[in-house]
Structures are given as structure tokens and as C-alpha cells.
Amino acid sequence: MKEVVVGSSVSRSFGDFAHTIKEAVDRELPRWLAPHVAKAKELGGTAFAVSDAIAQFVTRGGKRVRPVLMGAAFEAYGGQSAMEILPALLSVELLQAYLLIHDDWMDEDEVRRGGPTVHVALREHFASSRAGEIGAVLAGDLAMGYSLTALLETRTTPDRLAEATRELARMQVEVVAGQVLDVYHDGKVETVHDLKTTSYTVRGPLLLGASLAGASASQKAELEAFAQPLGLAFQVRDDLLGTFGDPRKTGKSAAGDLQQGKRTALVQELLAADRSGEDRALVERVLGIKDAPAADVARVLERLATARPRVEARLSALLDESRAHLARMDLREEARTILAGAVSALGERER
Amino acid sequence: MKEVVVGSSVSRSFGDFAHTIKEAVDRELPRWLAPHVAKAKELGGTAFAVSDAIAQFVTRGGKRVRPVLMGAAFEAYGGQSAMEILPALLSVELLQAYLLIHDDWMDEDEVRRGGPTVHVALREHFASSRAGEIGAVLAGDLAMGYSLTALLETRTTPDRLAEATRELARMQVEVVAGQVLDVYHDGKVETVHDLKTTSYTVRGPLLLGASLAGASASQKAELEAFAQPLGLAFQVRDDLLGTFGDPRKTGKSAAGDLQQGKRTALVQELLAADRSGEDRALVERVLGIKDAPAADVARVLERLATARPRVEARLSALLDESRAHLARMDLREEARTILAGAVSALGERER
Numbered sequence: 001m002k003e004v005v006v007g008s009s010v011s012r013s014f015g016d017f018a019h020t021i022k023e024a025v026d027r028e029l030p031r032w033l034a035p036h037v038a039k040a041k042e043l044g045g046t047a048f049a050v051s052d053a054i055a056q057f058v059t060r061g062g063k064r065v066r067p068v069l070m071g072a073a074f075e076a077y078g079g080q081s082a083m084e085i086l087p088a089l090l091s092v093e094l095l096q097a098y099l100l101i102h103d104d105w106m107d108e109d110e111v112r113r114g115g116p117t118v119h120v121a122l123r124e125h126f127a128s129s130r131a132g133e134i135g136a137v138l139a140g141d142l143a144m145g146y147s148l149t150a151l152l153e154t155r156t157t158p159d160r161l162a163e164a165t166r167e168l169a170r171m172q173v174e175v176v177a178g179q180v181l182d183v184y185h186d187g188k189v190e191t192v193h194d195l196k197t198t199s200y201t202v203r204g205p206l207l208l209g210a211s212l213a214g215a216s217a218s219q220k221a222e223l224e225a226f227a228q229p230l231g232l233a234f235q236v237r238d239d240l241l242g243t244f245g246d247p248r249k250t251g252k253s254a255a256g257d258l259q260q261g262k263r264t265a266l267v268q269e270l271l272a273a274d275r276s277g278e279d280r281a282l283v284e285r286v287l288g289i290k291d292a293p294a295a296d297v298a299r300v301l302e303r304l305a306t307a308r309p310r311v312e313a314r315l316s317a318l319l320d321e322s323r324a325h326l327a328r329m330d331l332r333e334e335a336r337t338i339l340a341g342a343v344s345a346l347g348e349r350e351r
Numbered sequence: 352m353k354e355v356v357v358g359s360s361v362s363r364s365f366g367d368f369a370h371t372i373k374e375a376v377d378r379e380l381p382r383w384l385a386p387h388v389a390k391a392k393e394l395g396g397t398a399f400a401v402s403d404a405i406a407q408f409v410t411r412g413g414k415r416v417r418p419v420l421m422g423a424a425f426e427a428y429g430g431q432s433a434m435e436i437l438p439a440l441l442s443v444e445l446l447q448a449y450l451l452i453h454d455d456w457m458d459e460d461e462v463r464r465g466g467p468t469v470h471v472a473l474r475e476h477f478a479s480s481r482a483g484e485i486g487a488v489l490a491g492d493l494a495m496g497y498s499l500t501a502l503l504e505t506r507t508t509p510d511r512l513a514e515a516t517r518e519l520a521r522m523q524v525e526v527v528a529g530q531v532l533d534v535y536h537d538g539k540v541e542t543v544h545d546l547k548t549t550s551y552t553v554r555g556p557l558l559l560g561a562s563l564a565g566a567s568a569s570q571k572a573e574l575e576a577f578a579q580p581l582g583l584a585f586q587v588r589d590d591l592l593g594t595f596g597d598p599r600k601t602g603k604s605a606a607g608d609l610q611q612g613k614r615t616a617l618v619q620e621l622l623a624a625d626r627s628g629e630d631r632a633l634v635e636r637v638l639g640i641k642d643a644p645a646a647d648v649a650r651v652l653e654r655l656a657t658a659r660p661r662v663e664a665r666l667s668a669l670l671d672e673s674r675a676h677l678a679r680m681d682l683r684e685e686a687r688t689i690l691a692g693a694v695s696a697l698g699e700r701e702r
Contacts, residue, residue, distance in 0.1 A: 040531075043538050045537060046531050046532060047531045047532055047538065102489075102492065131535070141453065141491075142531075144495065145520055148519075148520040152516060158513045161509070162512045165516055166503050169496060177391060179489060180398045181398055184477070186395040187394050191395070
């Protein structure tokens with residue numbers, strides 16, 4: 001494992017750095033939420049149920065990719081230790097909770113992170129499907145409020161805080177626009193990926209971390225150019241894992257993605273190379289069709305395997321593009337090593 | 352009309368001041384939204400539909416009470432002119448749009464401000480009830496993002512901006528918690544009023560305006576004590592108007608409020624004075640019952656009229672309490688006059 005100098009001359013690998021951030025978020029998120037859940041409890045049993053559903057949801061895990069990237073950018077641009085900006089690390093996880101809670105209701109997903117989604121949990125709590133739906137929308141709204149509240153508790157200078165909050169607002173607007181396109185199957189696939197993945201998974205967290213470290217506008221422009229291919233690579237890796245990965249690790253199934261109508265990088269690549277129109281006809285019988293015949297699903301998966309090498313080549317090219325940007329960036333060597341670690345970790349992850 | 356010195360020694364009444372703010376918000380809100388709607392249009396037809404639904408909704412009027420109060424507090428604490436903080440004035444209207452869009456879907460309201468509510472408009476646009484529901488939740492989410500974006504465009508010092516954003520986050524968390532209690536008919540009526548009305552209609556906008564003027568913590572504590580009874584008075588006035596006002600002016604009907612299960616100040620007052628239990632039995636046959644017999648509804652309205660004098664006395668007492676706080680506050684005389692104008696305007700409004 002590559003050794004990296006992070007922050008105050010502590011030597012550790014990127015894997016260790018990411019592990020430390022993940023542990024801190026796992027530990028501090030329930031701690032941060034506890035007084036908010038207690039306050040909701042004082043208001044009434046229903047407010048407790050909604051607030052507690054958020055706490056249950058966020059403490060059931062998650063990869064914590066966003067806080068890791070935010071922390072990496074913070075240290076890369078001169079922040080002493082990512083632990084200094086702990087409330088900001090929590091705020092992106094709360095933002096994600098808000099978005100996932102609303103998305104899961106829209107997509108009618110019943111399971112997330114090995115437990116019931118919030119609209120399902122609240123549907124059971126209130127013994128009413130409609131009350132569960134309303135509760136999930138309110139839980140998402142409340143999680144957004146918590147996200148903003150947490151970010152504003154970060155100890156830093158007011159100008160950095162205002163700049164970081166601008167990044168949060170930009171992420172929120174972009175990802176909601178992306179969700180609109182995604183849910184109605186509208187817009188270009190690349191646009192949806194840019195808004196839903198690059199924006200709030202990679203670019204937003206990196207820029208937020210850099211803002212909190214006081215990075216200049218030109219530094220942030222460089223960082224954004226670096227983040228762009230990395231965000232796309234994250235999405236491509238996600239699609240590869242979703243289609244060929246181990247469902248026990250990823251929690252996703254290839255057939256499920258197809259039935260939900262996900263236009264993955266593999267589907268795109270297959271259709272782009274389709275001269276005869278046979279693959280298109282086959283995919284149309286399966287994509288977004290909940291009760292598609294198992295034989296057709298299996299056939300699509302076989303065909304997607306033929307596109308795999310080309311998609312893997314595209315992933316490599318995107319990672320190389322990110323690394324090329326990184327090589328040109330005006331950074332201390334330690335900072336470059338941190339960000340290079342992030343590129344490898346995102347491009348090679350197994351879950 | 353009482354003459355008031357506002358801002359840079361311009362002498363005008365509070366009514367004129369409010370009118371100026373309302374006109375500016377009516378004019379600038381569509382102008383502010385236009386580039387955001389245009390950006391959504393570039394992304395896709397569905398993103399345009401959702402973004403445009405927000406624009407349609409906010410430009411169809413509204414009393415603009417919140418920007419007026421924010422502007423009043425800004426000038427009271429030394430701001431030159433409320434026009435300096437125009438993006439912040441727009442941001443509370445966008446926050447309200449977000450909340451109303453989600454609330455209207457939850458309450459199954461079909462009409463707002465003389466036009467279709469957003470879930471109804473989008474249901475028609477997408478020719479699907481489910482697509483309309485999802486679209487309304489996304490439109491609300493997007494409006495929240497726009498609200499934050501607008502606030503962060505306010506030209507002021509970063510510390511004032513951070514403080515103002517904290518007030519926005521507090522309002523959002525409080526009003527969503529209030530909506531949870533309201534939608535599930537849970538918690539004390541006073542708590543719901545405090546969270547849903549006092550917080551985001553009166554206290555929040557006043558504190559946000561004061562924050563942008565650089566008011567100190569002790570000034571803000573005084574302002575909060577002044578805002579508390581004023582917010583309750585606003586709710587009581589709302590209940591009086593909803594029950595006895597002119598539906599052509601208020602857009603509300605007394606029977607409609609009863610059928611929706613609104614526990615107004617009049618209902619509370621009637622039940623508090625009910626010795627025999629007859630009124631309670633009567634109210635229970637009507638409150639929250641969509642198909643309650645017209646004769647029962649008419650009888651409840653008759654009984655509510657008996658509670659009217661006591662509720663009006665309570666309104667006066669609350670306004671007096673606010674005025675007493677105001678008299679003790681350490682303010683310039685012009686500032687006191689502005690805020691006194693706000694008290695009278697809120698307590699005596701006809702719509």
C-alpha cells in the first residue's frame with residue numbers, strides 16, 4: 001500500500017485515511033442526531049417517528065464516499081485534519097439521506113442498506129400507505145434541514161462557511177434536477193450522470209472540502225476539471241459493479257437494475273455498437289419492464305457481457321484523464337498523493 | 352395613516368413600505384427565476400415543467416408578509432433600505448413556495464392562489480396522478496434549493512450571511528416539524544402554531560432581516576420576545592378571517608377549514624368553554640369529516656360565532672403584549688415606528 005503524508009505529518013495510506021473518516025462519520029452521525037431526535041420526541045410521537053426514521057436510516061451504514069472525498073480535498077488544500085470539519089462531513093451524509101429517502105419513495109424501493117426504506121418503515125409505523133409516503137417526504141425535508149444545520153456548525157471563517165454553503169446549494173439544485181430527468185426517463189444519460197453522480201458524489205464534496213480549506217477560485221476550477229472525469233468514472237464503476245459485481249457486496253442485482261430501467265454504461269455501450277438493431281429490440285423487451293421474461297433478462301445479461309471490455313477501457317481512460325489533470329495541478333506533493341489515492345480507491349472499489 | 356420614517360429619511364407609512372416591498376417581490380421573483388427555468392429547459396422538457404411550475408406558482412401572488420417583515424427588521428436595525436437585501440426577500444418567498452407545494456400535496460388541496468396546486472398542474476401535464484405527486488415533491492425540493500441559492504446571493508458581509516443562513520435552516524427544521532404534527536393531528540395546537548406560523552411567518556423573517564443588518568445577539572433576543580406574541584396574533588387573526596372573513600378576499604371558506612380538521616383558535620375557545628360536552632360532541636361530528644352533514648356544519652359555525660368575542664379579546668391581548676415588548680426594546684424611534692406599523696398591519700389585516 002502506498003504511504004501518504006496526510007495533514008500534520010501523519011504518514012498513512014489513503015485506505016487508512018478513508019477508514020478513519022468512515023469510522024468518525026459512523027460514530028458521530030448518531031451522536032449529532034441524538035439531541036435533534038430528542039427535541040422531536042418532546043414535540044410529539046409522530047415527530048419522533050419521522051426524526052428517528054432518519055437516524056435509523058443514516059446509522060445503518062453507507063460507504064461514506066462523500067465525507068471521505070470532502071476530507072481529502074480539505075487536507076489537500078492545507079486543512080490540518082479532516083476532523084476539524086466534522087459537522088461538514090456529517091452534512092453531506094445527511095444531504096444524501098434526504099435525497100435517498102425521497103428517491104426511494106419515487107422509485108418504490110422497499111429495501112436500502114439491508115433494512116426497510118423510510119416510506120416502508122413509516123407505512124408500517126402508521127399502518128397506512130399514504131401516511132408512510134407523507135412521512136417519507138417530511139423525513140427527507142427534515143434531513144435536508146439537518147444537513148444545512150450541521151454544515152453551519154462547522155468551525156471556520158464566515159467567508160469559507162458561506163462559500164461551502166453555496167456548494168451545498170449547488171449540489172442540491174443539481175441533484176434534484178438530475179432526479180427529475182431520471183425519474184421521467186428524460187434528457188441525455190450523460191446529463192443525468194453528471195447531475196446525479198458527478199455533482200453530488202464527487203465534484204460537490206471535493207469543492208466543499210476545498211472551500212472550507214480556503215482554496216482560491218483558480219484552485220477550485222482546477223479541482224473541478226479533475227473531478228469531472230472522476231465522477232463519470234465513479235458512475236461507470238457503479239454500473240460495472242451493479243451488472244457483474246457480487247450482489248452480497250454491492251447489495252444490487254443486475255436484473256433489478258434492468259427492470260428499473262437503468263440506462264447503465266453497459267446498456268449504452270451495447271446499443272452504441274448495435275448495427276443490426278437486434279440488441280436494441282432485445283433490450284427494449286427488458287429495460288424498465290417489471291415482469292420481463294427471465295429468458296430475455298438472461299439473454300440481455302449475456303449480451304451486456306460482450307460490452308464489458310469496452311466499458312472497462314472507458315473506465316481506465318476516465319481515470320487516466322483525472323490523473324493527467326492531477327499531474328498538472330499546482331499542489332504540494334502530499335496533496336497530490338492524497339488525491340491520487342482517491343482516484344485509485346474510486347476506480348477500483350469492489351462495492 | 353400614520354407617517355413613518357423609514358431608512359434614509361424617506362417619510363412614508365408602513366402601508367406604503369409594505370406595498371413597495373410587495374411590488375418589488377412581485378416584479379423581481381419571476382426575473383430571478385427566469386435563468387434558472389431556462390437552465391432547466393436546456394436539461395430537458397420534464398425539468399422545464401417542474402421548474403416552470405415553481406415560477407407559475409410564485410408569480411400568482413401571495414401576500415408577501417414574510418419579505419415585508421424581513422425588510423422591516425432590516426431597516427429597524429440600521430439597514431439603509433430593504434432593497435439592498437432583495438435576494439434574501441425572494442428567498443423566504445421561495446422557502447414558502449417549497450413548503451406550500453409539499454403541504455398542498457399532503458393535504459390534497461387542488462387550488463391555491465386562484466390556480467391549480469403544483470401536484471394538480473403536473474398531474475395534468477404528465478397525464479398521471481403518480482407522476483404529478485412525484486413532480487410536486489421534486490418541485491418543492493427544487494424551490495428549497497432556489498431559496499438557499501437566492502439567500503446566498505445577498506450582498507452583505509460573510510458573517511451576516513452565515514448568521515442569516517442559520518435562521519433559514521432553523522425556520523426550515525421548525526416548520527417541517529410543525530407540518531409533521533399538523534398532518535398527523537399530533538402535539539399541542541399551540542406547538543403547531545408556534546412551529547408552523549410564528550416560526551416561519553413572523554419570528555424567522557424578523558430574525559433573518561435583523562441578522563442581515565448585523566443586529567447583536569441581545570437585540571435578536573429582544574426581537575424574538577416581541578415576535579412571539581405577534582406570531583400567535585397572526586395565527587389568531589388568520590383563524591378569525593378564515594371563519595368570519597370574506598371568502599372573496601381570503602380565498603378560504605369556514606366550512607372547508609372545518610372539513611380539513613383545522614383546530615382553529617375558535618374551535619379551541621369553544622371547546623374550552625364547553626361545560627356540558629354538547630359542543631364537543633357537535634364539533635366531533637364535523638371536524639376533519641369530508642362529508643359532514645351541511646346542517647351540522649352550519650350549527651358548528653353558529654356556535655363558533657359565540658366564541659368570537661373571546662378570541663378577538665385574545666388577539667388584542669397578544670397585540671398589546673407585542674407592543675409592550677416593543678416599548679421596552681432599545682431601538683431608534685424610527686425603528687420602533689416601523690415595527691409598530693407591522694404589529695398593526697398584521698393584527699388588523701383583512702386578507
